[in-house]
Amino acid sequence: MKPKAVVLLSGGIDSSTTLYYALNKGYLCRVLVFNYSQRHVREINSAKKIASLAGVDYLVLKLNFPWRGSALLDKNAKIPLGKEDRKEIPSTYVPARNIIFLSYALSYAESISASEIFIGANAVDYSGYPDCRPQFIRAFQKMALVGTKAGVEGKGIKISAPLIKMKKSEIIKLGAKLGVPYEYTWSCYRGGKISCGRCDSCILRKKGFKEAGLEDPLWKK
Amino acid sequence: MKPKAVVLLSGGIDSSTTLYYALNKGYLCRVLVFNYSQRHVREINSAKKIASLAGVDYLVLKLNFPWRGSALLDKNAKIPLGKEDRKEIPSTYVPARNIIFLSYALSYAESISASEIFIGANAVDYSGYPDCRPQFIRAFQKMALVGTKAGVEGKGIKISAPLIKMKKSEIIKLGAKLGVPYEYTWSCYRGGKISCGRCDSCILRKKGFKEAGLEDPLWKK
Numbered sequence A, B: 001m002k003p004k005a006v007v008l009l010s011g012g013i014d015s016s017t018t019l020y021y022a023l024n025k026g027y028l029c030r031v032l033v034f035n036y037s038q039r040h041v042r043e044i045n046s047a048k049k050i051a052s053l054a055g056v057d058y059l060v061l062k063l064n065f066p067w068r069g070s071a072l073l074d075k076n077a078k079i080p081l082g083k084e085d086r087k088e089i090p091s092t093y094v095p096a097r098n099i100i101f102l103s104y105a106l107s108y109a110e111s112i113s114a115s116e117i118f119i120g121a122n123a124v125d126y127s128g129y130p131d132c133r134p135q136f137i138r139a140f141q142k143m144a145l146v147g148t149k150a151g152v153e154g155k156g157i158k159i160s161a162p163l164i165k166m167k168k169s170e171i172i173k174l175g176a177k178l179g180v181p182y183e184y185t186w187s188c189y190r191g192g193k194i195s196c197g198r199c200d201s202c203i204l205r206k207k208g209f210k211e212a213g214l215e216d217p218l219w220k221k
Helices: A013-024 A042-054 A097-111 A134-147 A149-153 A168-178 A200-212 B013-024 B042-053 B097-111 B134-147 B149-153 B168-178 B200-212
Strands: A004-008 A028-035 A057-062 A116-118 A158-160 B004-008 B028-035 B057-062 B116-118 B158-160
Touching: A004 A013, A004 A097, A013 A028, A013 A042, A013 A116, A013 A168, A028 A042, A028 A097, A042 A057, A097 A116, A097 A134, A097 A149, A097 B097, A097 B134, A134 A149, A134 A158, A134 B097, A134 B134, A168 A200, B004 B013, B004 B097, B013 B028, B013 B042, B013 B116, B013 B168, B028 B042, B028 B097, B042 B057, B097 B116, B097 B134, B097 B149, B134 B149, B134 B158, B168 B200
Parallel strands: A004 A028, A004 A116, A028 A057, A116 A158, B004 B028, B004 B116, B028 B057, B116 B158
Antiparallel strands: none
16 A cells, blocks of 8 residues: 655645655655635645646645735735845745644644655745755654654654755756646746746746756746 | 733633733733634633633634544544543544644744743643643744744744643642633533533543642632
8 A cells, every 4th residue: 555645735846846756756645735815826726736637636725824924925015026145034934834834734644644744845946934944844853753643652754855955957857857747837926817027936936947958838838 | 011922722721821820920912712623612712701801812713624533623523531541642632733733823923023932731630642741842842943033033932831740730729829710711622511520621620629629610600
């Protein structure tokens, strides 16, 4: 029997590649998608499409964030445009977002007896988020081992972030090999009908495809 | 200016005592209550009442747990009755519940620049939950430091579980001194109009008041 895994899918390049990576490794995957009233709610449709194309069951979970604190949640805030070399944590940071996402994944994984959670966190071409770093994943792993029945009575649930040290171009090359349908992924932080091409996320995507020597199929659709 | 704190309040004895403890320590408290479709949804009304009596602002957050995995969520499952000396984790365990609760508290605390989170977790008279133990709180604390902006750019948010090593009777004695209105707290796991007096939680409460040498005002109402 295949080992079970919960895969967090946002509909972007990293999480979609992570899903195909986990499938390729032989896991029976269950996809978890979050609707947290993000401005770029369009990515949820991308996530559903990607999961369907991969032939994987998905669950869309509505999360409430009644407090502000991020340009990704606040429709009146400006999305920062293309500052690649900043050192500060950007305004699109959502307080404890990945912590909440992974906590739900842990609950779901434990309830279906999955042995692993896959998350597309990436610390190289990332936008400065503290909850995308290897030390965060390691700390969450330790906490998950002592805080769950699965960890206390069994081997616990493994948190895997296979892309965490890869460059965007390397992720895209890997995904292209695995057959990820990138034309259906969504990266833009702004809520428009087409990608803006100017926000942090769009710029990272462009750069990634360029460095990978591949054409972004998003623009061919 | 008073330091700000987020207090998790379920409406039971431990969390209510924790709220009064934090207020007594001089914190400006913001209360977070979770509605996760628990069978004993009545405790939410108790939590609101306690927060109001304490003169503290509260926020009730609806959480979705679409998966099963606990007798506290599944209306068809039996609530276990009074086995005090068990070693197994009981069926009322909700996968990763405190992990999710603390993650939300972390997000809320960060968004309002609170310096501390108070949780009424207790590891002595507890029902065998892994996420109520000191080692869990410590591991969550470490994870919270590396996974948030508050931890990376500042001193981070402290996770305090002041009752974690206290016996139920000691908690009740402390709460009585602090003026906690125990007549409005709710402990019973079952969804009835009055406490069943027979579930784990009711039995712990009875024993606690008895050992504290106090009368439970719940039964005087």
